[in-house]
Amino acid sequence: MSDQLHQAKRPVTMLAGPYGHPLHPILVTVPIGAWVTSLVFDLASHVVGDPGFLARGSLWLIAIGVIGALAAAMFGFLDFLAIPPRTAAFRTARVHLVLNLAVTAAYGVAWAWRSGDHAGPVPVGQIALSAICLAVLSVSGYLGGMLAYRYGVRVADETTQAEGFRS
Secondary structure, eight states: OOHHHHHHHSOSSGGGOSTTOOSHHHHTHHHHHHHHHHHHHHHHTTTSSOTHHHHHHHHHHHHHHHHHHHHHHHHHHHHHHTSOSSSHHHHHHHHHHHHHHHHHHHHHHHHHHHSSOOSSOOOHHHHHHHHHHHHHHHHHHHHHHIIIIISOTTOOOHHHHHGGGOO
16 A cells, blocks of 8 residues: 555544544535435425425525534545645545535525525525535535545555454
């Protein structure tokens, strides 16, 4: 194993999670779940008799997603620091980071845009922004998967993995 690959598998600090157990991947489930559910609430607000509670719920979910994304970003940045520069993994991680920050900022804008009256269904423009954000988030998630499953960033080495397959 190259020194660069070995470096990318180890945490820069224990704050990022111990070897083989990074915190970033588990934390990203909060914003992803919140934002997907907010879009479901947005769409459902068009088919129920009292759409206000869904519009308010969606606003809360967007806020929870932004807060969760900021927490995930802190730990993801620690993982980013472990990746040697001028490598394919570093370039992939940089795009992943930029896309996630853009999505988080866009959801921050979405929250501000929605923070008014919540009596009726969520407007189509706001739904479109959420759908675009989720599409970009999907691309970023694919890149995050490449970092872990193709490049092995913060994944235990094969010798350590083999321990799980011994009788």
